[in-house]
Structure formats: structure tokens, C-alpha cells
Amino acid sequence: MQQYAGEPKGVEAPARSAGGAAFAVWLKEGARFAVTLYGSSSCPPTVDTFEVTGGNEVKLTRAKVTQKACTADYAPFTSVFATPSAIRIGSPVKITVASADGTGDPTKMVLPPYGHD
Numbered sequence: 001m002q003q004y005a006g007e008p009k010g011v012e013a014p015a016r017s018a019g020g021a022a023f024a025v026w027l028k029e030g031a032r033f034a035v036t037l038y039g040s041s042s043c044p045p046t047v048d049t050f051e052v053t054g055g056n057e058v059k060l061t062r063a064k065v066t067q068k069a070c071t072a073d074y075a076p077f078t079s080v081f082a083t084p085s086a087i088r089i090g091s092p093v094k095i096t097v098a099s100a101d102g103t104g105d106p107t108k109m110v111l112p113p114y115g116h117d
Contacts, residue, residue, distance in 0.1 A: 001047065001050065001081055002079070003047065004077070004078055006076055006078060007036055008027060008034040008078050013025075013076075020038040020076075021038075022097065022107050022109055023036050023109060024110075029114070030089035031082065031083055033080070035060060035079050035097065035109075036076050036077065036079075037076070037077055037107070038074050038077070039074065040073060041075040042071040044077040045077050047060045047061065047062060047063065047079040048062060048064070048100065055094075056091050056093045057094045057095075057096070058084075058093060060079070062097060090113050
């Protein structure tokens with residue numbers, strides 16, 4: 001897994017992300033995919049765990065924020081994953097992002113089939 005500040009490199013963010021909505025995109029012809037979350041730039045929304053939970057479903061768990069004070073800005077932060085062999089890139093992939101402590105509603109998104117916008 002690779003993580004960095006900003007949106008996925010070499011990919012145009014979908015229009016729906018303009019207001020800070022989380023999104024996922026395919027990279028490297030489906031060999032990788034990226035998930036972009038928005039949050040404080042000083043306490044970025046990093047991913048701690050990744051698991052395939054069945055079919056074409058993936059669960060990500062955010063890392064616990066250890067800083068006591070975070071800036072009140074809203075910036076993108078991207079996590080890039082190798083596509084597991086259990087994932088069929090020609091079908092939609094359901095992605096759920098849970099908080100580190102399991103509280104609150106998870107962020108849910110669908111990664112469209114590779115090659116379909």
C-alpha cells in the first residue's frame with residue numbers, strides 16, 4: 001500500500017469529488033486502485049487495514065488519529081492498493097471505509113468496472 005497527500009497521480013478526479021466526497025479509481029490498467037478520502041491535512045485520513053470481505057467487496061479501516069489537535073482544513077489523501085486476485089476488475093467493486101474505533105457510519109463507494117466511466 002502506498003499513501004500520499006493529494007488526489008491520485010495521473011488520474012482526473014470524478015466531478016462528484018468536487019465537494020470533498022471520497023472516491024475510488026483504477027490505476028495501472030486495473031492492477032492497482034486508489035481510494036481518496038478527505039480530511040485534515042495535519043491529521044490525514046490514512047488507511048490502516050485492507051481486506052477482501054467477499055465477492056467484489058473490500059473493507060478498509062482508517063488508522064487511529066494520534067495527534068491531539070488537527071487543522072480545520074479539508075484536503076485529499078490517497079491510498080493505493082494492489083488489486084487482489086479475488087477482485088474481478090470487469091465488475092463493480094463495493095468499498096467500505098470504517099473508522100478506526102468502529103463508531104459512526106462507514107464511508108461507502110463503488111469502484112466502477114475497469115474501462116467503464
